[in-house]
Amino acid sequence: MDYARSDTLAIKILIAGGFGVGKTTMVSAVSEIQPLSTEELLSDRGARVDDTSGVEAKTTTTVALDFGRITLREGLWIYLFGTPGQDRFWFMWDELAIGALGAVVLADTRRLGDAFPAVDFFEQRRIPYMVAVNLFDGARRHDPAVIRRALAVPGHVPLVPCDARERESVKEVLLTLVRHAREMSRVGA
Amino acid sequence: MAADEDPEPGPLVRMFAVTGGRARPVGEAFDVIAVVTTIGMPYDQAGLSPEHLAALRVATRPTTVADIGTRLRLPLNITRVLLSDLRREGLVSIDPPAATAGVLNERIYQEVLNGLRAL
Ligand SMILES: Nc1nc2c(ncn2[C@@H]2O[C@H](COP(=O)(O)OP(=O)(O)OP(=O)(O)O)[C@@H](O)[C@H]2O)c(=O)[nH]1
Numbered sequence: 001m002d003y004a005r006s007d008t009l010a011i012k013i014l015i016a017g018g019f020g021v022g023k024t025t026m027v028s029a030v031s032e033i034q035p036l037s038t039e040e041l042l043s044d045r046g047a048r049v050d051d052t053s054g055v056e057a058k059t060t061t062t063v064a065l066d067f068g069r070i071t072l073r074e075g076l077w078i079y080l081f082g083t084p085g086q087d088r089f090w091f092m093w094d095e096l097a098i099g100a101l102g103a104v105v106l107a108d109t110r111r112l113g114d115a116f117p118a119v120d121f122f123e124q125r126r127i128p129y130m131v132a133v134n135l136f137d138g139a140r141r142h143d144p145a146v147i148r149r150a151l152a153v154p155g156h157v158p159l160v161p162c163d164a165r166e167r168e169s170v171k172e173v174l175l176t177l178v179r180h181a182r183e184m185s186r187v188g189a
Numbered sequence: 190m191a192a193d194e195d196p197e198p199g200p201l202v203r204m205f206a207v208t209g210g211r212a213r214p215v216g217e218a219f220d221v222i223a224v225v226t227t228i229g230m231p232y233d234q235a236g237l238s239p240e241h242l243a244a245l246r247v248a249t250r251p252t253t254v255a256d257i258g259t260r261l262r263l264p265l266n267i268t269r270v271l272l273s274d275l276r277r278e279g280l281v282s283i284d285p286p287a288a289t290a291g292v293l294n295e296r297i298y299q300e301v302l303n304g305l306r307a308l
Pocket residue numbers: 018019020021022023024025026064084134135136137162163164165
């Protein structure tokens with residue numbers, strides 16, 4: 001009973017951000033399994049959140065969800081979940097976020113505002129998070145301080161550049177997040 | 190991507206076939222990394238789909254919900270519906286993840302950091 005032993009542990013890390021910001025790429029870069037990218041059918045609850053008119057009561061909503069896994073050792077796994085950080089998907093985030101070690105908010109300097117809802121979500125729920133600025137080709141390099149201010153990210157939250165296609169870069173992002181989560185747990189203790 | 194080679198109908202079509210259009214699990218909510226363990230194979234398989242039986246076979250070794258979804262190549266929400274059916278039938282147990290953020294301690298953070306560095 002592998003999981004029943006007290007030295008076995010599954011840890012959840014979330015990858016959030018706007019559409020096309022590199023979430024799937026980031027999960028793929030470090031996952032040891034072919035990342036499962038599924039179209040999740042949202043619950044009735046979710047459909048209703050979207051439905052203001054009542055006309056489309058039977059319409060189903062789908063959202064892409066990426067899932068990847070990293071085995072750190074036998075009995076210690078990191079599970080990565082990537083999904084769009086959009087208002088209408090928050091109820092799904094609420095479920096995913098329970099018990100999560102922390103979250104990476106991916107930001108694209110060309111569409112910084114897309115990262116804001118996710119930043120806001122993790123701020124409000126006091127979930128440790130960091131901002132990883134995905135440096136797309138052709139995107140102008142931005143002053144980190146400017147990005148921080150634009151996203152209203154507090155000074156203690158890590159904000160780092162990354163290349164979601166590079167395994168080493170993604171590893172560095174995850175290390176930064178875990179260090180930050182540890183720091184937060186110390187402060188909170 | 191495997192999905193490109195896959196001649197099967199899209200996941201949503203499959204899902205409706207698999208869960209009868211249900212999107213919510215029955216009973217108490219459980220985490221995507223909750224651990225599923227098969228208690229026993231069914232005496233009577235009537236009412237169980239091939240996907241239910243496949244999930245039971247995977248979980249003979251305790252397995253997370255997310256990993257079962259990967260093995261069955263089904264969306265997580267669908268996987269949860271199937272697993273909730275199996276729980277209702279008394280065929281699997283579903284236990285909360287071994288630890289949640291609240292109980293992560295200094296030693297675990299250090300172990301995760303060491304593990305990540307060694308990748
Ligand atoms: N130059 C550059 N391109 C990247 C980077 N990360 C992702 N891309 C590219 O950007 C495109 C979108 O990346 P995805 O990983 O599919 O983005 P996503 O967030 O999963 O997108 P959705 O699931 O549609 O919301 C792909 O063509 C990637 O190859 C990066 O760090 N640098």
